[in-house]
Structures are given as C-alpha cells and as structure tokens.
Amino acid sequence: MVKANTLRADSPSTFPQEDAEKAPFHGTSGIVLDQVCHAFDAPASRLDVLRDVSLAIAPGEFVALLGPSGCGKSTLLRLVAGLERASAGTITQDGAPIDHPDPSRIVVFQDPTLFPWRTVWQNVALGLEARGVLKQEKARVDEALCKVGLESFAHVYPHQLSGGMAQRAALARALINQPQLLILDEPLGKLDSLTRMEMQGEILSLWQKNGFSVLLVTHDVEEALFLAQRIVIFSPRPASILAQIPIDRPYPRHRGDPILANLRHEVLNRLGLGESW
C-alpha cells in the first residue's frame, strides 16, 4: 500500500486514484515498475545504473522520459522490453512479471536496425514470420506499409532508403504485431529537423489511431512536450525519478503554444538548465 501511495503521489494526473487504493499493486493494468534497481557488472566495480525507479504507464498513455545523456534511460527501456532483467525490483505488464521479450512490447531504436538482407516488405513481415503466422496474415504487411506511406517502397532494400523512410519502415515493423506498448528509444535522434517534425506528427497519429501506450526516450524537450501526456525527468546516473510533469494539453498541439513554452521552462529547470532559458 505504501508503495502504491508514493507512486500515486508521483503521477497525480494519470493514475486513477481508486485503482491504486483498492487494487493491490500487481493487479494494476498497464506497465508498472516497482522500485527497480539495476547495475552492470563492470570489470572493476559494480556500475549502478538505476536506483529505485517506480513508474506506471496506463494503457494507451504516452509517457516521455527525459534525462541527462548516459543516465540509464535506455537501460530502463531494455528492462521494460524484457531484453534484460532488473537486478532488483519488479516490472509487470497487466500484473504479470516481465522476464522475457514479448511481441506485445516492441522497441524502436535510434538506428532503424532494418535487416539489410531483407527488402522493406520482408523486414516489416518479420514479426509475423517470427511468430509463424505470415502465411495467414500477409495482408497485414501491406496494411502496415500503407500506414507509414511506404507501399511503393515495399521491394526496395534498406540501403536504398533515406533515414526518415528507414525509420518509418522500422515503425511499420514494430506495429505489425499490434503491440500494447511501443518503446521508442530516441527514434528520431538521427533525422534532420524537418523530417523529425514530420515523423513526430506521424507517431502521434499512429498512437491516436491504434491505442497502444508509448514509452519514449528523447533528448529533445520540445519533442517530449509536443507528443507526451506526461514527462518523467531522471537524475544523472544512477538514474532515479526527479519529477513527473503532466501535460494536460489537447491534441493536436501547437509548437508555439505559450503553455507548452512555460512547461518547457519548468522541464529545463528540473534538468538543471534553467539559466539557458
């Protein structure tokens, strides 16, 4: 109960109060991190990466993680994806512990990591093929390609794509399994600023149409403000949560919105960059 209370205090806007109080912690739906700690066994000493991170992501919620470079946000994503196991604490999805990767939680990395030996179509089909259902559900590949506007590039190899198109293909590949949670690890970090804005709009519309939750790591404060319903700010390594800032602005948002500008100031303050405002 104590745990649930602290959690609720951290995220007042998104977590329904009754849920947190009535239901035991593990009964909560969505992704829940409970006092997660993680450390790497570095050759010389243990390297603490995460310290006591408690966080909940409700179904359909868009949460952005901000923090200094190298603080351990990406590690957190890997834990949530199930690619690694936390040293301590629990991570659950709809009450069940996360201990291995699952198609319901898909990661999109900073690099598109398309398989160069497969065409765009074959890359997008990967999720169906891996689960052995490609034959029955072939149409969904074309559908996913349409969603990201790559239908005319289906039979092209990744090295022939631009950075933005490659990242779109990666998004299509992620969405093919109809995930409940999309984990985005700085997915737009390597794109030029115009393509990035365009892609932000696309991520937003995919999220609104498909109803999955999004966990986004980014270095771009404006991107976080433009996209997310809540921003979680991390301390330098070992990462712990410094603050959670709800963004109660309706979509579509306007990049010049003065309220967002104020929030930006607040976020930068929390990150220790207030003077640069």
Add this chain to the structure above:
Amino acid sequence: MNTSSVALDKPAETPRAKAGSGDIAVCNAAVRSTAVRRTRFYAFGLLPVAAWGLLGAITLFWPDKPSGFAEEWPCTREFGAGALTLAAFWLLLAITASFSSLPRVIERINAGFRHFAPWLIVLPLFLALWEILTAKTGALAPPFFAPPSSLIEAYRDDYARLADSAWNSIKLLLEGILWGALTGFTIGVAIGWSQRINYWLHPFLRFLGPLPPTALLPIAFFFFPSSHSASVFLIALATGFPVAILSWSGIASVNKAYYDVARTLGASERFLIFRVAIPAALPQVFVGLFMGLGGSFVVLIVAEMMGVKSGLGWYLEWAKGYADYVKMYAALILMTFLFSGLISLLFAVRDRMLVWQKGIVKW
C-alpha cells in the same frame, strides 16, 4: 531560328571554355563528329587486324630454326592460318562497328569488340614474341620451351586424356569442397553461437587449422581406404578451415541490435540462428569460401601428383615422365581456365545471394 542556333552552339562552347585555349580545332571536330558520328569509320579497330595479321605472317613466312628434335615445329601452318582468320574476322567487326542502328545482337558484339580491342592488340604481339623466341630463333630452347603453335598439337592429339583428367579433377575437387564447406560452415556457426561448443571445438581449430593439409598427405594415404577418399578428406580440410573461421567471425560480429529486434518481435532461438545470424554472416562466409577454394586447388594438385591415378595433377607428372613439356603447358593453361571458372562461379552465386549488399567487388 535564332534561339535554336544558340542552343546548338552551347554544348560546343562549354568544353572549349573548360579545355582552355588551343583546343578550338578539337572542339570543332567534336561538334562535327556528333553530327556524323553515326557513320564514322572505327579506325582503332584496324589495329587488332594488323596485329593478328602480323602474328600470322611471322608464323607462316619466317622459317622455323631447326632444333635437335625436329626440322619444323608441328602445327605452325594451322597456327598461322588461325591468326590470319582471326585478323579477317576482326576486320569484319571493325567495319560493322563503324555503322550504327544494326540489329541488337550485332550491336552487342560490336560493343564487346570495342571493349576488348586493346587486349586484342597486346595478345597477338605477345604470342608473336613467344613464337619468335622459341620456334623462329631458338633463343628459348626446347624441351623446356615450346612455341604457342605446338600447344595446338598437344590439345589435338591428347584431348581425350586431358578431358578425362580435367573431369576427374573437377569431380574430386567438388566432392572435397562440398564436404569441407558444409562442415566448416556448420562448425563456424556452432562455435559462433554456442559458448560450450566453442569451448570444445576452438582448440582443434586453433591447432589443426594452421597445419597445411598437404603435410598430412602421407598419413592420410595410409589411413584412408583409398587415395580418393584421402584426397577428399584433405581437400575438405583445406576448404573447411577458412570457411569455419570466417563463418565464426561472421556470426560473432552480427550487430547485437538485430537480435534485440528479432527477440522483441517474438523470434525463437531457431529463428535467431537461421533468419538473423546466418544471413547477417553470409558476406564473411563467402570470403571464407573464396579462401578455401584457393587452398583446395593446392591440395588437389599435390594429392593428384602424389597418389591419385588421374586428374590434371597426375597429368602433369605423367607429362613430366615423358619430358613432354608442351603437354604440361597445355594442362597448365587448361587448369587456369578451370580454376578461374570455379571462382567465377562462386562469385556469381555470391552476387545472387548478396544482392542486398552495396558495392561488392566484381570478379
């Protein structure tokens, strides 16, 4: 009218400005040639004609220097006549290459002729020099040297034995390469994937791999029931080692993010090996196959020279026994085509399988 003439002048203007002064004549010629290029005579095409004609004339009209073996080398006439025939053929091509809008097949032949014209000049000059140094002046004396014309006799008289030897060599080689490539690939993938397999197999690779398979030849002939199986084993060993090492390194250097992607998409371990690790490692595997092929050629020839009773290596030894160096040259030339052909085949397969790669080396 005025504007069109300006537009026509422009292309002529630009190269002149670039080329600097004194090139006006060249520019004018270029302008003229664009207008009449279609029927310009392909003058460079006459040089191969002249070179082959020269080779034919030297061969036919310069008498052979009598040596201890014979008054005249065999097949001199055939060689000379062949050279003159080729010269005539090149003349025909030089003429057709001067015309445009011919049928597609002829256009392609003409393009090929233009591409190879420099080689078609150098090659007959080399053959002529060779013919002069051997048959015509005796500067390079028999039996170790023979004129190119005598090779024709070797192929004509001994083609059955040569073809049989080549066929046996290919069979033995392919059998060994197949076993070696399959085993090497399997071992390489296994030790690249599994720590435990790596622990047990790595020492074998480490110590037995660098051992030249030819060093095992005497023992292999003793242990194996036949010289054929011993040779297959040794060729497989020569092919397998580089294939294993490079498959291993290919698997080990696969971008780990590919596995992460595949695992979150629901991939099983099987899928990770066969659909992620192996395709990603294939470029390296082909490097290993290329190296292994080179090693297998060495083992093949040595094994055939030492124990196998057929094949091109055996043919070399056999020709040596009769001091018939012409036949040795004939076998060596056949070998270069054979082995180069096998490597071309490997590269063709690779180009097909790795179409997704950017800028791969062309063989």
